[in-house]
Amino acid sequence: MNSNNFNVIGKGVVRVDGLAKVTGKCKYLDDITLPGMLYSKILRSPHAHAKILRIDVSQAEKIPGVRAIITEKDIPNIKFSFNQNLADKLALCKDKVRYVGDEVAAIAADSLEIAEFALDKIQVEYEVLEAVYDPEEAVKSDCPVLLHDEKENNIAFEFHNEYGNVKEGFEQSDYIFEDQFITSRPAHCCLELRGCIAYFDDFERLCVWTPAQSAHTLKKELSIIMGLDENDIHVINTLAGGSFGSRLVMDMKEPIAAWLSKKTGRPVKIVNTREEEFATAKHRYPWVIKLKTGVTKEGKILARHINIILDNGAYCDKGSNTISYSYIFFTSLYNVPNMKNDAYLVYTNKAMSTAFRGFGNPQIHFSVESQNDLIAKKLQMDPIEFRLKNIVRNGDITCSGIRISNCGLEDCIKTAAEKISWKSKKSKSGLEYRKICGNKRKGIGIAIMIHSGAGTRYYGYNSTETFIKVSKTGLVNVITPVPEIGQGSMTVVAQIVAEVLGITVDDINIQNQDTDIIPYDLGAFGSRTTFICGNAAKLAAEDTKKELIKVAAKYFDTEENNIVFENGIVYSINNSDKKIKFKELTKYSYEKLGYPIAGRGKYYDEVATKIGLIGNYELASPENSYGCQIVELEVDLETGEVRVINVVAVVDSGKTINPITASGQIEGSVIQGLGYALTEHVIYGPKGEILNPNFMDYKILRSTDIPSMEVYFVEAGSLLGPFGAKGVGELGLVPTAAAVANALYDATGLKFTKLPITREEVLKKCGVLS
Amino acid sequence: MSKYYPIKINVNNNIYELKVKANETLTDVLRNKLHLTATKKSCGTGDCGSCTILIDGLAVCSCLVLAVTLKGKEITTLEGLNRNGKLHPIQKAFLEQGAVQCGFCTPGMIMSVMGLLGKIKDRIPTEEEIKETIKGNLCRCTGYKKIIEAVKSIF
Numbered sequence A: 001m002n003s004n005n006f007n008v009i010g011k012g013v014v015r016v017d018g019l020a021k022v023t024g025k026c027k028y029l030d031d032i033t034l035p036g037m038l039y040s041k042i043l044r045s046p047h048a049h050a051k052i053l054r055i056d057v058s059q060a061e062k063i064p065g066v067r068a069i070i071t072e073k074d075i076p077n078i079k080f081s082f083n084q085n086l087a088d089k090l091a092l093c094k095d096k097v098r099y100v101g102d103e104v105a106a107i108a109a110d111s112l113e114i115a116e117f118a119l120d121k122i123q124v125e126y127e128v129l130e131a132v133y134d135p136e137e138a139v140k141s142d143c144p145v146l147l148h149d150e151k152e153n154n155i156a157f158e159f160h161n162e163y164g165n166v167k168e169g170f171e172q173s174d175y176i177f178e179d180q181f182i183t184s185r186p187a188h189c190c191l192e193l194r195g196c197i198a199y200f201d202d203f204e205r206l207c208v209w210t211p212a213q214s215a216h217t218l219k220k221e222l223s224i225i226m227g228l229d230e231n232d233i234h235v236i237n238t239l240a241g242g243s244f245g246s247r248l249v250m251d252m253k254e255p256i257a258a259w260l261s262k263k264t265g266r267p268v269k270i271v272n273t274r275e276e277e278f279a280t281a282k283h284r285y286p287w288v289i290k291l292k293t294g295v296t297k298e299g300k301i302l303a304r305h306i307n308i309i310l311d312n313g314a315y316c317d318k319g320s321n322t323i324s325y326s327y328i329f330f331t332s333l334y335n336v337p338n339m340k341n342d343a344y345l346v347y348t349n350k351a352m353s354t355a356f357r358g359f360g361n362p363q364i365h366f367s368v369e370s371q372n373d374l375i376a377k378k379l380q381m382d383p384i385e386f387r388l389k390n391i392v393r394n395g396d397i398t399c400s401g402i403r404i405s406n407c408g409l410e411d412c413i414k415t416a417a418e419k420i421s422w423k424s425k426k427s428k429s430g431l432e433y434r435k436i437c438g439n440k441r442k443g444i445g446i447a448i449m450i451h452s453g454a455g456t457r458y459y460g461y462n463s464t465e466t467f468i469k470v471s472k473t474g475l476v477n478v479i480t481p482v483p484e485i486g487q488g489s490m491t492v493v494a495q496i497v498a499e500v501l502g503i504t505v506d507d508i509n510i511q512n513q514d515t516d517i518i519p520y521d522l523g524a525f526g527s528r529t530t531f532i533c534g535n536a537a538k539l540a541a542e543d544t545k546k547e548l549i550k551v552a553a554k555y556f557d558t559e560e561n562n563i564v565f566e567n568g569i570v571y572s573i574n575n576s577d578k579k580i581k582f583k584e585l586t587k588y589s590y591e592k593l594g595y596p597i598a599g600r601g602k603y604y605d606e607v608a609t610k611i612g613l614i615g616n617y618e619l620a621s622p623e624n625s626y627g628c629q630i631v632e633l634e635v636d637l638e639t640g641e642v643r644v645i646n647v648v649a650v651v652d653s654g655k656t657i658n659p660i661t662a663s664g665q666i667e668g669s670v671i672q673g674l675g676y677a678l679t680e681h682v683i684y685g686p687k688g689e690i691l692n693p694n695f696m697d698y699k700i701l702r703s704t705d706i707p708s709m710e711v712y713f714v715e716a717g718s719l720l721g722p723f724g725a726k727g728v729g730e731l732g733l734v735p736t737a738a739a740v741a742n743a744l745y746d747a748t749g750l751k752f753t754k755l756p757i758t759r760e761e762v763l764k765k766c767g768v769l770s
Numbered sequence B: 001m002s003k004y005y006p007i008k009i010n011v012n013n014n015i016y017e018l019k020v021k022a023n024e025t026l027t028d029v030l031r032n033k034l035h036l037t038a039t040k041k042s043c044g045t046g047d048c049g050s051c052t053i054l055i056d057g058l059a060v061c062s063c064l065v066l067a068v069t070l071k072g073k074e075i076t077t078l079e080g081l082n083r084n085g086k087l088h089p090i091q092k093a094f095l096e097q098g099a100v101q102c103g104f105c106t107p108g109m110i111m112s113v114m115g116l117l118g119k120i121k122d123r124i125p126t127e128e129e130i131k132e133t134i135k136g137n138l139c140r141c142t143g144y145k146k147i148i149e150a151v152k153s154i155f
Helices: A018-022 A112-119 A166-172 A215-226 A253-264 A274-280 A319-330 A361-378 A383-390 A409-420 A422-427 A489-501 A529-556 A582-591 A606-610 A659-678 A736-748 A759-765 B026-033 B089-096 B106-120 B127-133 B145-153
Strands: A038-044 A050-056 A066-070 A103-109 A123-128 A155-163 A175-182 A195-200 A206-210 A233-237 A268-271 A287-295 A301-313 A338-347 A440-452 A464-470 A476-479 A508-511 A563-566 A569-572 A575-581 A597-603 A624-636 A642-652 A708-713 B004-011 B014-021 B052-055 B058-061 B074-076
Touching: A018 B089, A018 B106, A038 A112, A038 A253, A038 A274, A050 A103, A066 A112, A066 A253, A103 A112, A103 A253, A155 A319, A166 A287, A166 A301, A166 A338, A175 A361, A195 A253, A206 A215, A206 A253, A215 A233, A215 A253, A253 A268, A287 A361, A301 A319, A301 A361, A319 A338, A319 A361, A319 A440, A361 A383, A361 A440, A361 A736, A383 A409, A383 A440, A409 A422, A409 A440, A409 A624, A409 A642, A409 A708, A422 A440, A440 A736, A464 A529, A476 A489, A476 A529, A489 A508, A489 A529, A529 A563, A529 A569, A529 A575, A529 A582, A529 A597, A569 A582, A575 A582, A582 A597, A624 A736, A642 A659, A642 A736, A659 A708, A659 A736, A659 B145, B014 B026, B052 B106, B058 B106, B089 B106, B089 B145, B106 B127, B106 B145, B127 B145
Parallel strands: A038 A268, A206 A233, A301 A338, A476 A508, A642 A708, B004 B074
Antiparallel strands: A038 A103, A050 A123, A066 A103, A155 A338, A175 A287, A195 A206, A195 A268, A287 A301, A440 A624, A464 A476, A464 A597, A563 A569, A569 A575, A624 A642, B004 B014, B052 B058, B052 B074
């Protein structure tokens, strides 16, 4: 089937959850009230590091309307982390608190007002301890602060790997570049505050309602921390008001609500305030990167050694995965024969970080792509020419063993350069292009990227299933694990099924909420759902179609291979005058043949069982996606203001299933990427308190801040993806910060190596501020 | 725990007689007392615009308004736009232009645009006016481009 023959794929179909959203009828977690529901608040640590000497809840318990209070004494002494071998966090602190916001106690009351009032009456006596906030201090062997007494030092996890021999590579190089890059601590800033409702049902099974990115994983995590049988838990995945990685790992609210519900026998709701969200809903890992690169005078990169210190915060979450995952892509954007990574995940007395759109790749790309422009300048090469000399192309095998295929990277670069007229603009670089206009300078910068386009296999599992049942009246119920976090995954699944069955998305009903019903899946991350859930949906639709073909062959009294499904109509090619509507065919099947219709699709990724957390990178992802961004900007040297004028983003995410939702993913992530580059950073005060826990002081871009944006898809294809599609959700912000820094380098000749590049940073670098 | 005050307000052309506390915000009254949950709560400090509604035709953050001050006011929420089951042109435009992703900012965003439509009457707004109108409405998903295009498309 060539692309011109598609009826639904590649079309800007209106999203299936759109109507409920524009009318405000859809219910997010905090819009739901269950009968008898109690409201909970969590008492959090005001100190960055302190011993808990005494907790007294007696005054709080006396307040009318307070139904339960829990502390660590009421819960099992089980520590948890996303990687359970790094488990270091109790749901409620026992002897010590380790960051401002750490959970100490929780109250369930008749109203939020009562819960808030009672919270103030819980008395906790602390002995404040010295704290450490700088990971470069915390990593030192003589650091006086130790966060976790059972550990020898503050290193939570380390990672060392080498492909080839970087020492030899550096020796063979003509030039060695050594640079340090520091990335920032952005918050996800989902507009929907994190929350959950928990209750025990009639059969004493725990039910948790929450907008999870990975409902099945949450179920497992709850069973671990609560010491419950996983079979006694189910999760209802509510519609998410943004996620961006923040909802992939259990928040302690979920077990806390469950314990409070157990104690009271009533449903319990907990929802963050915005301030709590900034303080405790986790951030993007801040990295300190030392990058050493060896190149020949002809511009071939021979060796690259990255040394990373990650600020883990007080507890482990997704840090170890972030390191190993992003290293895959460090090794596979360019052909570099010798590569090495030494990474340290270091405890500090700050909030935890977690997954955030791009999962380490924005940090990796900021360092690599920024340094590439320094190298190109030294070699007096155009940055594009330098990249084209080194990028991966189809058939290449990287030092980590990854065989490059379905790679549209070169097309992305060439398309972006052409669309923005790179040659004419860049050739005017230097004094001519930077014509002085008062104190303003203009610049243009490029960065390229690679990201997984089909999830990764290193959880040892990358499969899923989809079930379809077709009703007598022709409604196609698709039971899929795909979480809707705003990215439009329900619509993509509906389009895939509609295309196979020759119907429209209006004939489809998506069921994707209850873990008791939906198939097992790892969730929405790694830009994987279109590929993984999409493949399973396509297989299920094809299985369903086989059943429907049998029915149609009987109806038309013809061979099965004569049957065609098209635009809601079914006919036989040897007599196309006689037609039956899809809905009438299903009725015929149930009523005349007594034959029910259902289908099942299993996307089985057997290779996933062969890969561990470290190593076997040649098998890391079934497909990769690629991209290139070019940024034009203007900087005012007197005020430090950076005004981004235009961003051209070109993406190879295979066949585009829905151009509206796909371009929406890129536009949205480019703007997040500009925020990452220029404004977003959670700032800590001297006592470990967050100084900007609100949208006035933490600056995410507003409508008046956005540049013009052009998005293009090169559609290099995918042999394995549904209709040739690969993932698109995270691509847009991976290269953006580097492209901005490179444009500033072009404009000013100054290399900005620390994010975010705020006005203050610009003025410091320009020498206006000391 | 505190005193209640009687108020009579008109929300989406329905008259409600309520008793509210002095510190109750309009957001909480709409969501908790009238079960009109399209109006969202996200920051509670007027910085994000998720709770935007119309008071006598003006777009306002309902989290910054105390319900007790609203005697006799006419309030419109997103639920008030599509009575008779028909979408307002701005809702249709948001749907068709891909201006909705997670949807959480959508109610406030649409109500801010409604405020603009009421203000400019039949005049076509400039792109700058549209951007200024929704400047107080944060969207973390779309990058605003398709929202601005949706507003332009209705003229």
